[in-house]
Amino acid sequence: MKRGIVAAVAMTAAGIAGGFAVPSSARIVTAEPLGAVTTITATTSGSASLVLYDDATVSAAPTNNPDVTISGKGRLIGFDLTSTTGTPDQNLDELTAVRLPAFAGQRTVVTGMYNTTRTCTGYPDQSLPIQQECSGCTYTPSPQVPVQEDCPYVAPKHYVLHEGYYQMSVLTDGAPVQITLRLHGLAKHRAKVHLQSTFRSLETSLTERESLGSTTVTYGGSTTMPNVNGIFTVVGAKLHPNATLVADSQCWRSDTSAPPPYAYSPACPGGHTVAYSYRVMAPGGGYGAEGVGVWAGSLTPSGTPNGIGGSFTDSDGPTFLGGVAVWTDRTDLPFASMLQAP
Numbered sequence: 001m002k003r004g005i006v007a008a009v010a011m012t013a014a015g016i017a018g019g020f021a022v023p024s025s026a027r028i029v030t031a032e033p034l035g036a037v038t039t040i041t042a043t044t045s046g047s048a049s050l051v052l053y054d055d056a057t058v059s060a061a062p063t064n065n066p067d068v069t070i071s072g073k074g075r076l077i078g079f080d081l082t083s084t085t086g087t088p089d090q091n092l093d094e095l096t097a098v099r100l101p102a103f104a105g106q107r108t109v110v111t112g113m114y115n116t117t118r119t120c121t122g123y124p125d126q127s128l129p130i131q132q133e134c135s136g137c138t139y140t141p142s143p144q145v146p147v148q149e150d151c152p153y154v155a156p157k158h159y160v161l162h163e164g165y166y167q168m169s170v171l172t173d174g175a176p177v178q179i180t181l182r183l184h185g186l187a188k189h190r191a192k193v194h195l196q197s198t199f200r201s202l203e204t205s206l207t208e209r210e211s212l213g214s215t216t217v218t219y220g221g222s223t224t225m226p227n228v229n230g231i232f233t234v235v236g237a238k239l240h241p242n243a244t245l246v247a248d249s250q251c252w253r254s255d256t257s258a259p260p261p262y263a264y265s266p267a268c269p270g271g272h273t274v275a276y277s278y279r280v281m282a283p284g285g286g287y288g289a290e291g292v293g294v295w296a297g298s299l300t301p302s303g304t305p306n307g308i309g310g311s312f313t314d315s316d317g318p319t320f321l322g323g324v325a326v327w328t329d330r331t332d333l334p335f336a337s338m339l340q341a342p
Contacts, residue, residue, distance in 0.1 A: 031165055035191030040079070040179040042170045045328070046195035050081070050166045056183035057158040058095060058112070065110045067182040068097050074173030075101045075203050075324045076234055080334055081181075084165045093161045096338045097179075098171075103236040103322030104294045111338045112159035158184075169333060170195060171326065173203045199330050200225070206235060206309055206323030210262050215245075217320045220264040220309020222253075225327045228305055232298035232336035236321035237312045239293060245315040250275040250297050253307035264309030271307070274299050296339035300331055 031051040040048070059067040070077060078098030094113040100106055161183065170179065204221040211217050219235065231252065239246050251268030253259060260269050266276060275297055297310075308325050312318040326335070 032193050033188060033191055034166075034181070034183060034186065034193075035188040036183055036186040037189065038181045038183060038191045038193060040168065040170065040181070040193045040195075041176065042172055042179075042195050043176045044174075044195075044198050045172050045201040046170060046198035048168045048170075048193055048195045048197075050168055050193065052161055052163045052166065052183075052186070053188070054163050054186055056161045056185045058161065058181065058183055060110070060112060060156045060159050062110055063107050065097070065108065067184075068095075068108065068110050069180040070097060070099045070108050070177065071180075072172070072177030073175035074099075074177065075205070076326060076335070077172055077177050078335055079168060079170045079179050081161075081166055081168045083162065084167055093159075093164075093166075094334075095159055095161065096334055098335050098338070100294065101234060101236075101322060101324050104234065109339065112156075168193070168195075169199070169330070171201060171333065171335065199328065200227075201326060201328040201330075204325050204327070206233065206325055208320045209264060209309070212262070212265060212311075214317050215315055216265070216311055216313040217318050218262065218264040218309065218311040219320055219323055220259075220307060221323070221325055222255075222259075222307035223325075223327060224306055227329055228301060228327050229329050230298065230300055230331045230333065231305065231308055231325055231327050232296065232333070233308060233310075233323060233325045234336075234339065235295045235297075235310070235323035237293060237295070238319040238321060239312065239314045240316040243314050243316040245313060247313040248275075248277055248295060248310060249273060250299075250310035251308070252299060252301055252305045254303050254305055255307060259307060263307070265311055266313070272302075275310075294339065296336040298336035 031049040034050050034052050034056070059065050070079070076098060078096070081095045083093040092113065095110070096112065097108055097110040099108045170177065202223060202225050204223045206219050206221040209218045209220055217237075233250070237248075247266070249266040249268070251264060251271045251273045253263060253268075253271040255263075255270070259271075263269065263271065266273070305327075309323075312320065
């Protein structure tokens with residue numbers, strides 16, 4: 001399986017059984033049907049229970065996707081649609097999309113889960129180690145012989161969403177958003193969906209801070225939000241692909257007073273470094289047009305965070321373009337991981 005990216009009734013009461021009374025606040029939430037053209041509106045971050053009565057397909061185009069539209073104000077907005085029951089091959093169907101911030105061009109990026117069968121033709125002999133078996137592949141000449149190398153998946157032209165029940169989570173930035181999905185293969189023509197529950201999220205801008213000489217720039221931002229269970233960041237920078245040294249770092253803080261100088265440098269003084277990567281004298285690539293790249297990261301803090309940031313190092317001089325951090329009480333939102341997918 002690669003990322004590219006229940007019952008029909010949910011009960012909010014603790015339970016209903018023969019001898020138990022139903023609290024007056026109990027509310028039955030019915031799964032809303034999806035249609036060939038489904039419009040989802042939201043004024044705050046939240047979730048909805050949905051149902052597909054037939055299998056449907058949606059374009060797998062990662063950008064300029066004709067079947068997925070996200071509109072509205074906000075820095076980072078998006079949705080995740082996940083089946084709540086496994087498909088016949090015991091996998092979960094999932095469709096995820098985000099509209100990136102302005103510093104990243106405000107493109108809408110779409111990913112999903114898919115399985116694609118390939119015919120794999122590499123074979124080891126007794127002198128070669130087995131490096132990796134290829135899940136979902138048809139081996140030639142024998143299914144008992146694993147391949148010597150990774151088996152690439154064919155990029156799909158569409159994702160399949162099987163009939164069943166789904167959970168949709170929508171991320172907003174404090175302003176109304178509208179999502180339009182065009183799902184092919186459904187008899188119901190149009191559907192309008194409103195969120196049935198909310199979750200807490202808060203977005204803060206990450207701004208450029210101190211520089212260390214001409215090779216390292218730091219950035220960060222802070223906020224106060226109780227009971228933070230997850231933070232993810234999206235940051236843009238322009239680096240030189242052929243620089244001798246390229247590196248990036250990320251850290252979070254729980255400061256009780258003003259943060260120290262160079263708080264978000266690679267050393268992260270008094271804070272918690274959660275990521276550091278570098279490349280020395282290696283071929284460039286992977287940064288996008290003209291060296292502009294978008295980095296995404298996520299963390300589950302072990303304490304009470306009130307600041308997050310990081311740094312970029314480029315021996316030829318980095319340029320910081322902007323960043324945003326999303327603070328939430330959820331731990332299962334996949335937006336950072338989808339942007340990290342190759």
